[in-house]
Amino acid sequence: MIAWPEGLIADLARRRVIVVIGSGVSRHALGHGSLRPPMWEGFLRQAIIDCPNRDSLGPIEEAVASGDYLHACEWLKKRYDENWVSYLRRTFSAPAYAPAEIHEQILRLDARIVFSLNFDVIYERHANNIHHGSHIVKNYYDTDVSEFLRGGGRYIIKVHGNLNSPESLIFTQKDYARARIKHAAFYQAFDAALLTHTFLFIGSGYSDPDINLLLENQNFGFPSQLPHYFLSGNPMHVDRRASLRDNRNIKVLEYDRIDDAPTGLVAELIQLNSILEPEIEKMGTTNTW
Structure with missing residues (x-):
């Protein structure tokens, strides 16, 4: 099991963590005909x-x-x-994917801000179903997307857009280049969030060019920052782990996949929530928010 860093636990309890979810989270969902995204x-x-x-x-x-x-x-x-x-x-979209246990465990982390790299709406549908539509969903191209930085609500930010507006999806080399120029305000807000929050990457890769550029800029511009965290179910060579830490200030937390699902990730998040809940209670009683 992961030895969850104390700093990450404290930041989660204070809602100073932005959870970033990728296709590895959506992969747990099941749709018609037992299809998975x-x-x-x-x-x-x-x-x-x-x-x-x-x-x-x-x-x-x-x-x-x-x-x-x-x-x-x-x-x-x-x-x-x-x-x-x-x-x-x-x-x-058509297979009508249903949320899985992993979506519930991520929701239980109670992060005020979740960045979704996915085109589907599986997580936001689950979050708004449980919390009665109270989550605010923004796309990278919304003119008021930076509201998540200071707004008082719970936000789900669609970093690559969604299939309701397919012309705005970020899916190709051209899409990334166009978005970087046309929607520079979003990337400035993203940059600010990296400076003020701890990022926890769940079920995502480390090849997104824009995120990597922002992480590298932050790392070398503010070299004394505490790390962000990346969950990985694939054994990572020590040199790659060191490179991610040295160049992007990302600390890799490895877990046992157990199977191809991977079931191990769900087990780790269940454990994380079991550690987090008493920490939140302790902060509430000691006023150490």
Whole structure:
């Protein structure tokens, strides 16, 4: 089991943590026909199989194999043309994915701010169902998205957009470049959040170019900052762990996957909540918020 850092526990109790959820969280949900939302690589490989224009798919397959997902996705989007949006919705929306135990455990952390890297609405649907619609959902392109920094509510920020507005999804190399310029205010707010909050990455990768750039800028601009935390169920080489800490100020917390689900992540979050609850009570009785 993870030896949860005391500083992270204290920040969670004080609601000074921003939880970042990725496709590894959505992967736990089940939809019609026992379908699960795909991870990025799995989505791209299936999109290649289903591609309506099958001429010269070799470069796209090579890009996926080398981990160049942004360009692979950009090239596939062009191949699908007007069928792209409907393909995304068939994949990420139509199966009607139901929230899983992991969504409940993340909700129980009671973070005031959750950043979702996912296009689906599984987590926000669950959160608003449990809390009767009280969560405020913002997209990176909303003009008032920076409200989450000082607002008094609980916020879910869609960092890459959602399928209700497919033209605004950040899914390709071009999408990232365009968003960085057109919606610079959001990235400034993100940058401010990195300076004032601890980030806990759950079920996400470490290849998002914009997040990496912000983390690196913060790390070298404010070298004395406490670390952010990244949960990983895959054994990570000591050199990569050191690189993430040295360049992005991310401390990796490894857990045992147990199986392909991965069930181990849910068990770790259950343990985290069991530690967190008495810490919140203690802070309340001692007025050490």
